[in-house]
Amino acid sequence: MNSFGRIFRVTIFGESHGPMVGITVDGCPAGLSLTEEDFTTDIERRKGGTQKGTTPRKEDDKPIFITGYFNGKTTGAPLTILFENKNTRSGDYDKIKSIPRPGHADFVAHQKFGKNEDYRGGGHFSGRLTVCLVAAGVIAKKLLQNISVEAKITEVGGEQDVEAGLQKAIDAKDSVGGIVECTVKGLPIGLGEPFFDSVESVISHAVFAIPAIKGVEFGAGFAAAKMFGSEHNDAIVDASGKTATNYAGGIVGGITNGNDLVFRVGVKPTSSTPKEQESWNWDTEQIEKFSVKGRHDLCITLRVPPVLEAVTAIALADLMLLEQQIKRVI
């Protein structure tokens, strides 16, 4: 399903080249102040227009509140926000309809939905919809109040420096991946459940909703596999549960322990690369060389931080509501 959350439940809809994309947030507490300006920063961060390595497609991306919003506040009813798709050029995509692009959903979409999928720009399988995630994330962040959720890029194209990584891509005329780290400060102890709704389960579920993410690790993560227990165990140093180290990344037994929640995601290189590639041609029934035209990011990682913060905030807002750490009416 295209929904996430048990109380703060987000439903996403839309296609890259349809008239609009949108999101419905059900279960949002009543009385939360919201202005268009609240959305500006994160939506601008998600846009790539001004940064080298991101797509020249530009959208206004003004949130249109159509339901659940009255007199500047949420009403407690389902909150639906739409974004118009103005700047689409479907023509770009017609040429490659007969060749499923490697690394894209073209092939699987065709198999899953038959001849019915909206193939323009990836249809529903489009990074365009992440603007909706960002919008829901803005709301979730406001609900989280004194809790901060911050994601930053730690690596691009294997380089610690974003500029260097991008230059590598430009020089190679290719796309590159990267790593993004997210840190949440101020969480209460006790969110999550021991098994199927461990905090790692819930956050990773949300995180892999972001296109292009192929790995997630909490705290020391994969490095923990090389550590000794005496080294990895975070000694508890006071009655509040503060630990001397934070190799657990703020989660023990699937439950938040009050220390910073820290996790990293691995982002694959953008599937659309300027390089010539090979793929199966459905019409000619043979492997053919082709190039992706369209407008694309050299490094989708650059746009990931606000989206990663958003899905993290969405997941945490839901966990907070479940644990009654956020009130139903504000």
Add this chain to the structure above:
Amino acid sequence: MNSFGRIFRVTIFGESHGPMVGITVDGCPAGLSLTEEDFTTDIERRKGGTQKGTTPRKEDDKPIFITGYFNGKTTGAPLTILFENKNTRSGDYDKIKSIPRPGHADFVAHQKFGKNEDYRGGGHFSGRLTVCLVAAGVIAKKLLQNISVEAKITEVGGEQDVEAGLQKAIDAKDSVGGIVECTVKGLPIGLGEPFFDSVESVISHAVFAIPAIKGVEFGAGFAAAKMFGSEHNDAIVDASGKTATNYAGGIVGGITNGNDLVFRVGVKPTSSTPKEQESWNWDTEQIEKFSVKGRHDLCITLRVPPVLEAVTAIALADLMLLEQQIKRVI
């Protein structure tokens, strides 16, 4: 919640030192043959009794079918399987009740559930319950028929060889972590959804239900972050969707693409280590040194493969039922 799955829904219950642990599988198709012997192999693989580095606690672990089972087959009604806890020695745990063990859930459980938690052996937060996951996994694997799900250890304590890694732990009188890789062959194209129910989302959700797992990566995973797009994109080489490489790990756009599903998990070192450690003492209100007695694994990774296969099979059986790739009556 302690449930997972939308059609093939698994609910887990029990504590390390209660009389029994168990699992209810709702939505299992009717008519699936099941014998006690079907469970033997995976349950034995999960036990550590005969392998160095695993706990000497021994349980019979015979599955007791109490509902949903008649004349050797599933009936379509909820299927409940119990396992007795015979070999418990709660006394081991009384001594450390006042000190929350680092890396364990003692501290968070106390905060989350107040003074009510069952602290014996970690209570509900116990690896003991993974026998239930294994049992549900046996059923799921039978449903998957011609699809194979196999997990193998690729690293222990930083060593490529299991023996060497264990020896390292024994020599250091400490516990160690490891890495396990899971490969699924024979999946149809089209499982999963583009956003919140991507195959990565669903599998990672299930995987992080296993205690001690701190990272998951699909296909090239974190290594993809260092690759160029032209390198990472798997060229489609025939009409069936077969790809020349498999950096995507069998999932594109959140959907299975018919190639092998491959992912790896990072397992932290067992929290219970023979080494002396420090933690906060709730009674004396100061940091104190202590040692964990009890019976524990030096390397919980050794037991992970059958559990990882189990949760993977559970997740895939549900996705298969959702996509009508498994019949409701067999």
Add this chain to the structure above:
Amino acid sequence: MNSFGRIFRVTIFGESHGPMVGITVDGCPAGLSLTEEDFTTDIERRKGGTQKGTTPRKEDDKPIFITGYFNGKTTGAPLTILFENKNTRSGDYDKIKSIPRPGHADFVAHQKFGKNEDYRGGGHFSGRLTVCLVAAGVIAKKLLQNISVEAKITEVGGEQDVEAGLQKAIDAKDSVGGIVECTVKGLPIGLGEPFFDSVESVISHAVFAIPAIKGVEFGAGFAAAKMFGSEHNDAIVDASGKTATNYAGGIVGGITNGNDLVFRVGVKPTSSTPKEQESWNWDTEQIEKFSVKGRHDLCITLRVPPVLEAVTAIALADLMLLEQQIKRVI
């Protein structure tokens, strides 16, 4: 939550006097042909404009497909349909803001959502949103193919004849209630589950989403309470499960039995009545007399049949998908 269904999941949003109301259908099979004309009949049936006893508020009610729809067919992605609210006159409602209308949600909405609710025309608590249910129902009916879902009014204001019942209301300058019966022909045997997801459970859940419905009964319903077992039991007369009578209304043990599914709902009189009424005035803190102005139906029952068919079809489409009686790709 404002969602319903496990596979064919419908999410409703909007307010009486907001810019738009809408619905998202997730899990709708791909490849279903849909035209605007498919919606005309049921949407017109739901409108009251031409019938005596219904509100003069007129809306175009043209469905606007914004997502999940391409080249005249559903794509398998979430399908969102919007309806504009053009013909709103919020001014009508300002006058009575200080008096919660008896029989309306004014009082409870105020308590539940604090000062934040959209009080115009009942806000989210509005019959206006039933146009969205009707739209989702049109889709569900198309999926049900050879299954017919038909609701008809059997009683208005205690009269067997609709005209007589309405005249009674007009003569009394008051509103009246009624009874609507729904019959579904052509259902397969085996939908539903024995306990919590009995067909009665699922349909009644959906039915009580329709404002003003206060009772539901299946087959003989409440009359069964006065019957003998030998009389109520429907004798099975052939191998297909056909029964001589149908007092069970097509459901036995919570499961469809292949005979017609028959149930009735009781609809209360429209809460907005032309009569002068009394209620508590929040401002003056005393009981006061007042009259509801606005535009309202004398008998909301007249609009119920297409809405009742819609929620029934929605519930059945979901049950059919769960039992794999409808294909995921058409």
Add this chain to the structure above:
Amino acid sequence: MNSFGRIFRVTIFGESHGPMVGITVDGCPAGLSLTEEDFTTDIERRKGGTQKGTTPRKEDDKPIFITGYFNGKTTGAPLTILFENKNTRSGDYDKIKSIPRPGHADFVAHQKFGKNEDYRGGGHFSGRLTVCLVAAGVIAKKLLQNISVEAKITEVGGEQDVEAGLQKAIDAKDSVGGIVECTVKGLPIGLGEPFFDSVESVISHAVFAIPAIKGVEFGAGFAAAKMFGSEHNDAIVDASGKTATNYAGGIVGGITNGNDLVFRVGVKPTSSTPKEQESWNWDTEQIEKFSVKGRHDLCITLRVPPVLEAVTAIALADLMLLEQQIKRVI
């Protein structure tokens, strides 16, 4: 699915003639005191052994707490309670295996689950499982604290007096139905949602999980269909929302309004009647006369009140948790 509830989630399992039936309650707050005695009254009320018109089958029905329970209190982990089936005589049922009993699930179970169903005593389709509902209801009632949930029989076999109704059945050598009314006092204002999770939706969903119930009506219910609006509207008489009448049964706009929640259910006559009946014989492929032997109730209505209270309490406990009116840790 055989589960109900979003936070306080109940999963039921078992068969009439299997070794045990049981229930798992997930999401129950930690720290609730529970003793075996808490269950005695309602479990005894549900048993029919001492009352004329009920089955002579007698069970100890002692609740066996196997998980989620420690030192006399709930731990916050899944709480599983089992009941042994001691007093089964499957032999009674073998004789009629070839004839699906009218009014029973025999026919539909056979169609739905193939040849795999447990046909003994109705298998999973058995009133036996209502002991599990009662057990979960006992817990829910304790959570509801100052809220009382009381059901009473208002009619048996068309008679206002229980004795008279039963005598009618005995005289006619037939089974009879009845009506049960449930009243909940002390509920807060604001439970429920306007559409799909209206209080009527949620309660009716739970109520129709009880075998033999064929109708439900809230407040004036079907009688409302014959009333004028000015008559049915309950005038609000003070700032607390108290109403002069209670035709709405305590629910307006799908939301509790703080007045008594009142609803009635119609119970069909027990399907197993001493009378000779006709049904299709699968083996001989013709209609045949037969009699149900076994042990059965003449009037299942007599056992309904504690079960109806139970499912009502379960539904309300969940709504209360959703609205944060019950604490997660007590």
